Amino acid sequence: MRKRGYHHGNLKQALVDAALKLIEEKGPTGFTLSEAAKQAGVTPAAVYRHFEGREDLIAEAARQGYEIFADLMQYAYDKGQPSSLAAFEATGRAYLAFARKHPGHYIAMFESGISVNRTPELAAVAQRARNVLERAASDLSQRIPPEKRPPPSMFSAHVWALSHGVVELFARNSPGTQSPFPPEQLLESGIGVYLRGLGLIAPDD
Incomplete structure (x- = not known):
């Protein structure tokens, strides 16, 4: 998978959008940060540039x-x-x-x-x-x-x-x-x- 986020300039919003989709599908406690990162097309480590957890x-x-x-x-x-x-x-x-x-x-x-x-x-x-x-x-x-x-x-x-x-x-x-x-x-x-x-x-x- 091509890793986005670093180049599109809106990694934070991409992660929020990914989280919203996962929240709808699995509930607020049914997903991990790694899943949100995967959904957004970035590495799990990239999440921590914007969110502590x-x-x-x-x-x-x-x-x-x-x-x-x-x-x-x-x-x-x-x-x-x-x-x-x-x-x-x-x-x-x-x-x-x-x-x-x-x-x-x-x-x-x-x-x-x-x-x-x-x-x-x-x-x-x-x-x-x-x-x-x-x-x-x-x-x-x-x-x-x-x-x-x-x-x-x-x-x-x-x-x-x-x-x-x-x-x-x-x-x-x-x-x-x-x-x-x-x-x-x-x-x-x-x-x-x-x-x-x-x-x-x-x-x-």
């Missing part, structure tokens, strides 16, 4: 995933404006869309056991993504009387947890957990129940 490689994949995720969440939020309700619901749907389109990044971010505080860069971009959903929650919660208003961080965490649950159980082909309803419908109805409970949308007739 497999966790560092996965952390970089997660960081790049959060960059995509934060941008997608921001786009969804902006597209839903000026309606605070539409913006909030759009961010929930964006979570599901991201998990489907970027499974390797999603696994690196949420299923690898890598802490978002592993590096300052990873922590910062993860917070940027959370901030979008918290801002959407804060906008929408202004319609709730102050004495009944949940903190935006709690509000957004509930919807994040709901979105994550739908993804994990029904949108990633988990064995034995197929739903008779599309994941999008499950998420929309779940968010609807939550928002009705807060009095933010009218109850069904």
Whole structure:
């Protein structure tokens, strides 16, 4: 095999791309650095020019995933404006869309056991993504009387947890957990129940 990486000028990204493919195929703990190097077309020793170990490689994949995720969440939020309700619901749907389109990044971010505080860069971009959903929650919660208003961080965490649950159980082909309803419908109805409970949308007739 011809060894690339030394000449194409982007060895680090080639390794991340290789890791993402392996993460999708084998999970975050199912591959070695040597396999990532082979996939990228370089020697195992070349990996250590950029990463101290497999966790560092996965952390970089997660960081790049959060960059995509934060941008997608921001786009969804902006597209839903000026309606605070539409913006909030759009961010929930964006979570599901991201998990489907970027499974390797999603696994690196949420299923690898890598802490978002592993590096300052990873922590910062993860917070940027959370901030979008918290801002959407804060906008929408202004319609709730102050004495009944949940903190935006709690509000957004509930919807994040709901979105994550739908993804994990029904949108990633988990064995034995197929739903008779599309994941999008499950998420929309779940968010609807939550928002009705807060009095933010009218109850069904």
